Every structure is written in C-alpha cells, then in structure tokens.
Amino acid sequence: MRRLPLLAGALVALLPLAACSGGATSTAQKPGAKTFGSLPAQTGTPKDGGAIDIGQQPGAGPFYMLPVVPGAFNSTFVTYQFQRLMYRPLYWFPQGASHKVDESLSLAALPEFSDGNKTVTIKLRAGYKWSDGNPVEADDVVFFIDLVKAALKKSPANWADYTPGQFPDSVAGAEATSKSTVTLKLKEAYNPEWFTANQLTSIIPLPADQWSRASADGPILDHSSPENAKAIYAYLDRASRDPATFATNPLWRTVNGPYRLSGFDVTTNAYSMTANEAYAGPQRPHIKTLNFRPFTSETAKFNQLLSGRLTVATVDQNNVGQVAALKAAGYHVYGAPRLGFSFIMLNFKDATDNVDKLYAQHYVRQALQQLIDQPGYISSKGMYNGAAVESYGPAPASSPYVSGNVATAPYPYDPAAARKLLEDHGWKVVPDGATTCERPGTGPSQCGAGIPQGQTLKFNLFYRSEPQLHSAVSTAFASAARKLGMTVTVAPKTFSFLIQNFNVPAAPSKAGEWAMSTWGGFSTKPYPTMSGVFDTKGSGNVGAYSDPKTDELIRDSVHGADREAVQAEIEHLRTDLPVLWLPNAHTIWAWKDTLSGPADSFASLPAGVLTPEYWYLK
16 A cells, blocks of 8 residues: 655645745736735734634625535635634645645545556544544545435536546445544546545545434434435435525534634625634634624725735735725735636537537637737736736646746737737627638638527627626627627626526526626636546536647546646647636735735635634734
8 A cells, every 4th residue: 555645745846826026016027926915924923813804805705504515606705714614624735835635634644556547545534523522433435435425416516626536436336444544445546646646635524423414313323324325425425505594504513624603694794713722723713703704896805905804805906006005004915816717708509609619710819819818918007906926727837737838828918919810710800890701611712510690799798797807808808709790799797697697507508698797717626637527527617618639638637647748738728729828817815014924824815715823903
C-alpha cells in the first residue's frame, strides 16, 4: 500500500498567485499584475471575543443548508463562506494562497491507494468531534456517500459536484472498516492525484448519529439501506429549503466546524454565526461572533466600507480607483486571481433563431472571441481598472499541469480578422446593420449545417446585475459585435437567478430563453481537468457544450497518470472555445487594520475561502 505523494510534493509546485511579486500597490496598480497590493504581516496579540461584520456580495445569500448542494443553489459563497464554517470537508483546500490540499485543516490523513489504484484507504484524524460531543467517525463519511446516492437517484441535479460515471458512481463499495477508517472500493482505476484533489475534497462527513432519520421525532435508521437513505434525504432536503428555520431547526445545531449558525433573517438574508466552543480543529476561534450583512448593490457595500461599518468585504473592480481612500480609512487591501476562469457562457442548446446551429460552427465561436479585447478591458478604468490578468483557458499559467502558452491568446482581439472569417464562410457583413448568410451549405466556404440563407447573427446576453463590471464587459462586447452586423441584446439578472435558471443541467426547460450569460466564472479544484464542467454529461456543464474529443481527453486526464493528458485537454479547450474567455479578475478584499491573523488566513480570501477562526481583533 502506498501513500499518495501529490499533496506533499507535486502540488507544492503550484505557484501561489497571491505570493507572486510584481503586483504594484493599489494606488499605482500595473494593469495585469499578478496580485493587487500585498499581504500585511501578522501583528498584535491575539485575544478572544468580539464581533466582526462581513459584507456579502449582492444577491449571493445562502438559500440551502444541507452540504449535499443542488446545482441550482451552488456557488462559492454557499460552499466556502457558509457551509464550510459549520461542516468541514474530508480534505480542505486551498492552503492559504497555495491551491493544494491543506493537511492541517483536513479531517483525514492523506489517502492511501492500493490494488492498482482501485482501493482507497482513508484514516480520520483523532480528536475531531461534533458540537454535541460525539466524535467524527468513519460512518459519518459513509453516511454522506449514502445521502449523495439517494439525492442523485431522485435527480442528477440534486448534487452540484456530480458527473455521471464519476463519484459516487465510481464507488463499488464504501465501508467503515473501523471507527476511524473508511475503505473505498472503486469500479476502475483512477488517477490518484485527480481522485484526491477533485473527488475526495467533495466529501463532507455528516453526523449520522443525529441525522439518520426520516422525521424530526423519528428513530435513527440504517442509512446503508437505499430505501432508508431515500427517506432520510427527503427529510433533510425539505428542511434545507426552509431558510426561515435555518437558525432554529435543531438539525443544524450539530456542527463540527469552528462556527454555528445563531441567527438568520429570511427577509434580508442577513445571518450571524457564533463560535463553536466544542470545535477541535487546529485553531479554536478567537472571534466570538460573525455577522454577515447583505447588500443590494456593490456601491452600497463599498460605502459601508468607507464609513468603517464593515470589518471585512470584497471590493469590486469599479471601486479600484478609490482604494487609496479605503486605505486612509484604516483598511488593508489585497487581491489575486482565483484558481479558475471567467467567461461569457454559450448555450449550445438554444434553438432560438438557430443559435445552436451557429455555435456548432467553430468559426462563429472564433469570430466572437476575436471581438473580446482582453488587454483593453483590463486597462480600462470603466472595467477592470488594471485588476485582472489575461486568461485564455480553464487553468491559470501558474498551474504545473499547463503548457507554457496558456496565457497567450489563441485568437487575439482582431475585429478585422473576425470579419474576414465570416466573409470566408459565406456571410455578407453589414457593419451596424444585419449580417446575413449568403452561401448556405456545408462546404468550406459556406455558412454551415442547418444555417439557412438570410440567417442573421442574433443573440441575447444576460449578465449579473452586480457588480457593474459585468454590465461594462457585456456592453463593450455587444458594441464590438454591432460593428460587424451582429445583434447582441444585453440585460441584467441577479446572480441567483442566473445560476438557477440559465443553466441547462439545472433548468433544461429554460434552455431556449438564453443564448449567452456572464456572471463571473468557475472556481476549480487543484487538478485542472474540466471533468463535470465541459464533458458532455457534466452536471456543471451550464451551456451543454459537447465535443467527443474533449470527452476523450477528460477521460484520459481522470483515469491516466500522465500529466500530458491534462495538458492536452487544457490546450484543446483553449482553442475549441466551449465559452468565450474573459480576463481572470482579481478578487479584492479589504479588512480593517484592527483585524489580524496569519498571512495564510488572508491569502485564501481571493479564492473566496474564509478561515476566520485564525483571525483576532487587536
């Protein structure tokens, strides 16, 4: 039996974005710098007690409680800033600024793979316990797996991390072979790096001794029975969809994280968390109360920062020019690109005006990409204000898994080239008018399959209403398209509306209502295969992109041990354009200089991950 080496070795090679030098201070930010500002040193003497106010992003409140999150409720906010404070995952990432699994915050030692990578042995660390005093045990891991299976049997949309054929489909058996050991028998061999970083990090042990029931006053059931698991999941799922009872339902009082929910305002989505006195992790919380405050706009949130009424909050790109004033008001400001990517999502299932037929043509997608001026967007004061890096694929240039040209645009901004591409494929381009297909057919100089003569290039584009950046990007793109006779109609929607409705796997009945959308992007796990995101059956394949070559490359990345496989996958996706690539924005955070803690606990903020148990008020 061998211990998996990647997390102690291979992933250490991930160059932490937040640790890169070259980022200028916020008052003289170099466009495209790798970081925004720098991390302050830890200062002051830790003391216990006090409360801090944390600003929520507009429209991003938590709407679901059970850590088996449906796709319609899935977001970085729900996962990392709500549930992880209460329910710790089996394996935690990122480790500060480094996008690797953090052993110190994980509930288990690194897994051991044997039997040709078909058996996985997981040993839980001693000492972790639930807030009622019961230890976190192997059966709590198996309970989570049984719940996920029950959720997926009801609907594949019931777990956002699901991709058919992968976890838990990949598991032939999950057994608590001792109180502290879980043994997984896999149906086939998997790449140990991928399986640990991208599958085991999705497992969240849940309190089987308290939650294995089908009603509030019902008996504890054997969750290994599929029928029992189905009834248990139905009960927990119903309770998870009732925000009015989040803070009062006895179910949610059993936690193993550093905080527990103490108050929830269903009208505003404001909520409070109190330190879990029974928390047995590496750092018991210093700060007693976390108050998460909602806002209707980024402007309102920023004004609260300037007035000193928020302790911690994000700063959107539109307010980068006022960072000097924020620093003068007593705040540290720091940001870095996340591990992930941003995009304009394309809906390959939208048959309205033959959008699906248009997207099926690679030259159309290429022409659209050539209308996006990433360097110009980044330097523009009305858009990214210098706080972003160019990005043309699903993994950052800092990843050890990518080839050297990932930061180079495969299709640079070039409207003239986009026009020629359309004309070479049978389109009559009418700037500021209506470009139409003049040569229908499937030949190399014709418009393509299913595109009739007279077809126009018309799309709608829905963007996230806050922050303002999304409006600026969408408007600029639509303006560039109009100059080539394309009509892109833009309109705002809230973040929660977009991820719940304009999402083909989560809302297939609405696939004909949208052609494009942009709300930010995806945060990815350490091993950068796009399994679940761009494979045909991926539950996170929001735009229903489907490409046999991509499916083959993803399978090679998931099952093989050769890193060249995932490199080939990334390179193919960069050029095949499942989405239109946008700059990877810095996620910028501000926190009062009266708040301190280890630098790593603030370095993880750009990833949207909060570890406030390490913070203290000076």
